Amino acid sequence: MLRLWLKPADLTRIRFADRLHPAGTVLLASQAMRQPSVAAGLPTLARRVAACAPALRPLHHLTPAQGFVPDFMTPLDGLESIEGGLDAIRSTPATRVRAEVSSAYADVPVSAARRRFAAADPHVLDTLVTAMRAYFHQVLAPDWAALNRTHRQVVAEAAGRYALAGADGLLADLHPAIRWREPVLEVDAWQDGEVRLAGHGLIVVPSPFAGPRPRVLVAPDGPALLVYPVEPAVVPPDGRGAGDPLVGLFGRTRTAVLMQAARPGRHTTSSIARQVGISVSSSSEHLSALRAAGLVASRRDGGAIVHRATALSRDLVQR
Structure with a gap:
């Protein structure tokens, strides 16, 4: 567990990134899509990954399938474009590359390419950057606008919580793996330790590809970066059109809610409202109707209502 000590000045400097970081999202997605459960839930993205597997092989070989990656591979700079982020990665000093790769990959099986990467070989770094570029354009780019729309919706909801409950309410309701015990933010991250933010603040990034645990990047003279999981924002096409029996029975929107x-x-x-692209009130109405029909079960979990399909509705969906 990582414990972040926040001063009053840090609480006044909590902010959300206004968009997803292209290069950072590539790193997160490349790990997430190697998890069978994530790939099964996002078959369209999984097919794209498989279709361009040779171009992505260096990225998959040089980065672990899950867990911690060197901080320089998820730069704060380069938010404006994939090329900006890749330039920031490519310009990392060799001493930092060697230190962070050696530390992060101490338990990763050795290979010639990984050994050269840990030695800050510029050719290997260029190969990695080329694979990251291919991942963005061939896997993420078709859904990049939708991903950022969902990001803005999540940020807007967080802004509403902040307006009603202040920083305490915002930090207490980010994610089950993040707990606010003033003045300490406890994060079940991949690393352990104690960090004092010293008034530089906190940048918060919700990501559909963050993985099972939040991620924290701490800069020595700048704000800390906290990336936490939200549900996948890309809803892949599943072929359900107007002629589908469920659509004919429930209508397109209610079927999407049930799915x-x-x-x-x-x-x-x-979260269902975000995924389907409807308002929260509309989501609530559709879920109430499905619950009344025995197709959805709901329970309260903290400040939220959590919904799951019943065995009957799962059978309907499968059929």
């Missing part, structure tokens, strides 16, 4: 409740993971009224 979301039947997917793996934790589904709240707000």
Whole structure:
């Protein structure tokens, strides 16, 4: 567990990134899509990854399938474009590359390419950057606008919580793996330790590809970066059109709500609204109707209502 000590000045400098970081999202997605459960839930993205597997092989070989990656591979700079982020990675001093790769990959099996990467070989770094570029353009780019729309919706909901409950309410309701015990933010991250933010603040990034645990990047003279998981924002096409029996029975929107409740993971009224692209009030109405028909079960979990498809509705969806 990582414990972040926040001063009053840090609480006044909590902010969300206004968009997803292209290069950072590539790193997160490349790990997430190697997890069978994530790939099964996002078959369209999984097919894209498989289609360009040779171009992505250096990225998959040089980065672990899950867990911690060197900080320089998720730079704060380069938010404006994939090329900006890749330039920031490529310009990392060799001493930092050697230190961070050697530390992060101490338990990763050795290979010639990984050994050269840990030695800051510029050719290997260029190969990695080329694979990251291919991942962005061939896997993420078709859904990049949708990913950022969902990001803005999550940020807007967080802004509403801040307006009603202040920094305490915001930090207490980010994610089950993040706990606010003033003045300490406890994060079940991949690393352990104690960090004092010293008034530089905190940048918060919700990401559909963060993985099972939040991630924290601490800069020595700048704000800390906290990336926490939200439900996948890309809803892949599943072929359900106007002629589908469920659409004919329930209508397109209610069918989409039911499909979301039947997917793996934790589904709240707000998250289903984001996934389907409807308002929270509309999501609540559709879920109430499905619950009354015995197709959805709901329970309270903290400040949210969590929904899951019943056995009857899962059978309907499968059929």
